[in-house]
Amino acid sequence: MLRDITLGQYYRADSVIHRLDPRVKIVATFVFIISLFLVKNFIGYLVAGLFLCLCIKLSTVPPKFIFRGMKAIFFLLLITMVFNLFLTPGEALLSFWKIKITKEGIKLALMMGVRLVFLITGSSLMTLTTTPNNLTDGLEDLLKPLKKIRVPVHEISMMMSIALRFIPILMEETDKIMKAQMARCADFESGSLINRARSLVPILVPLFISAFRRANDLAMAMEARCYRGGEGRTKMKPLIYKKEDAIAYLVLVIYLALIIVLGRILFS
Amino acid sequence: MKEMIRTDKLVFEYIRRDEEGNVEGITRAVDEVDMSVSPGQFIAILGHNGSGKSTLAKHFNALLYPTEGEVYVDGMRTEDGEHLWDVRQEAGMIFQNPDNQIIGQIVEEDVGFGPENMGVPTDEIWERVDESLKAVRMDKFRKSSPNHLSGGQKQRVSIAGVIAMHPKCIIMDEPTAMLDPTGRREVIRAARALNQVENITVILITHYMEEVVDADRVFVMDKGKVVMEGTPREVFSQVEKLKELKLGVPQVTLLAHELRKSGVPLPNPILTRKELVDALVGIRNSRKK
Structure with a gap:
């Protein structure tokens, strides 16, 4: 049902990874992604892969869920690999007509493929183990320094969490409007692409009107409950670093050091 | 005794403007309303659509300011900016659409929203959330997503969100208009319990007559004016007059x-x-x- 959609595909479980502070997870994901671009050889990828497997194991998220996200990037993956395979110049292994496959091509294609897979797996592990709410809270806290240069960090995170709250509601509304238009013989499925796009107008117009009305109501309700921006606001669930988070940071530093030493320096 | 809410010759006009900003017309939504509500009362405001009852209610929470006249909440003039947040804390407000007033993605987070805004310390927020969810008997659902609740349950969450701010008065602007009969009963029961157990002043705006029977005082509005006032018994004895105002009994x-x-x-x-x-x-x- 539409109501059951959770954005960011959170997988409910109670693991070490789930309990970690969202800030740790966001930082870790970034470090992991950066580390993938630092690596220059297969040993490095092995370390990254092992680290990722360890995290997945600890998170108790079934691998099935993690690889579901892969479907979306399958074509991207394919195209990247094919291009790398055929278009890298170097020592030819196979060649017919104008196409040739080079040794370097195979190596690069494999590296790119592994890199992409790791990248997606790593970031979906974060979204699978962190509720969207925690994620926005974590981001707000991490981006706090930007407040000094007048970036409205609190407002952005408030907007994000409101958007998250209203996505299922608006989805349901879209469904309702579509059915109402279909009952009056609107046709969304047949015709050319342009016709189909045009037939979306009678859905979008009422949806926008209703979204504006909701926004107006919500703003009033928030004001009535004393909302006045981030100034002087306390938190019901403040983010506090625990011992586990410190350990996680330590593990992260060790991982990064390993990657740099093994993936760049020792075997380059 | 000090009045919870008092209005003096309250007038509110909506000004309609055309595209160039010229005044096209003025609609008087509230017209010289004098009203006074004592603490601890259960008040009902009746009126058909467009009678100005919602506009009136928004004045009690300083969401709208009078065009003429004055509104006092617990002795504070709503127009004085210095009391704005005190007024909003003391006079909580529940709106019609349950979906459009829940901000949190989890029930308990939504209830905590008001206290967070007021700058209440974290431990106390949790205490307040616990007690207010219990007061509306929604403590079982504290970890649920509001999207999975029924309309009546959502309204009870909204009520809990207001109670957590420790108000002296709750204004409910047609809280039951979008609910089914079961939901309506739940919400009214919760409102009545608040009034009787916690001694919170309740101002219920509605067009369902059945909800009004137990009120201490009833105001009937028409075209922005208060046209009838009294106990439910006094008001409902005038069936013909209510019919003229397009209200049932x-x-x-x-x-x-x-x-x-x-x-x-x-x-x-x-x-x-x-x-x-x-x-x-x-x-x-x-x-x-």
Whole structure:
């Protein structure tokens, strides 16, 4: 049902990874992604892969869920690999007509493929183990320094969490409007692409009107409950670093050091 | 005793403008309303659509400011900016659409939203959330997503969100208009419990007559003016006048009214089913003798 959609595909479980502070997870994901671009050889990828497997194991998220996200990037993956395979110049292994496959091509294609897979797996592990709410809270806290240069960090995170709250509601509304238009013989499925796009107008117009009305109501309700921006606001669930988070940071530093030493320096 | 809410000759005008910003017309939504509500009362404001009752309610929470006249909440003039947040904390507000007033993605987070805004320390927020969810009997659902709740449950969460701010008064702007009968009953029961147990002043705006029967005082509005005022008994005894204002009366009252017109000597008014049964039984017994 539409109501059951959770954005960011959170997988409910109670693991070490789930309990970690969202800030740790966001930082870790970034470090992991950066580390993938630092690596220059297969040993490095092995370390990254092992680290990722360890995290997945600890998170108790079934691998099935993690690889579901892969479907979306399958074509991207394919195209990247094919291009790398055929278009890298170097020592030819196979060649017919104008196409040739080079040794370097195979190596690069494999590296790119592994890199992409790791990248997606790593970031979906974060979204699978962190509720969207925690994620926005974590981001707000991490981006706090930007407040000094007048970036409205609190407002952005408030907007994000409101958007998250209203996505299922608006989805349901879209469904309702579509059915109402279909009952009056609107046709969304047949015709050319342009016709189909045009037939979306009678859905979008009422949806926008209703979204504006909701926004107006919500703003009033928030004001009535004393909302006045981030100034002087306390938190019901403040983010506090625990011992586990410190350990996680330590593990992260060790991982990064390993990657740099093994993936760049020792075997380059 | 100090009044919870008082309005003095309150006037509010909506100004309609055309595209160039010229005044096209002025609609007087609230017209010289004098009203006073004592602490601890259960007040009902009745009126059909467009009678100005919602506009009036928004003045009690400083969401709108009077065009003329004054509004005092617990002795504070709403127009004075310095009291703005005190007014909003003391006079909580519940709106019609349950979906559009829940901000949190989890029930308990939504209830905590008000106290967070007020700058209440974290530990106390949790205490307040616990007690307010218990007060509306929604503590079982504290970890649920609001999207999975029924309309009545959502409204009870909204009520909990207001209670957590420790208000002295709750204004409910047609809280039951979008609910099914079960949801309506739940919400009204919660409102009544607040009034009786916590002694919070409740101002209920509605067009369902059944919800008004137990109120301490009823105001009937039409075209921005208060046209009738009194106890439910006083107001509902004037069935014909209410009909003129396009308002119904509770079914039982209407039945008694029709019976009385056809010659059954019933007292006026009758508000509950029990009263009607007792009166009819009384008449039968007296005829037997």
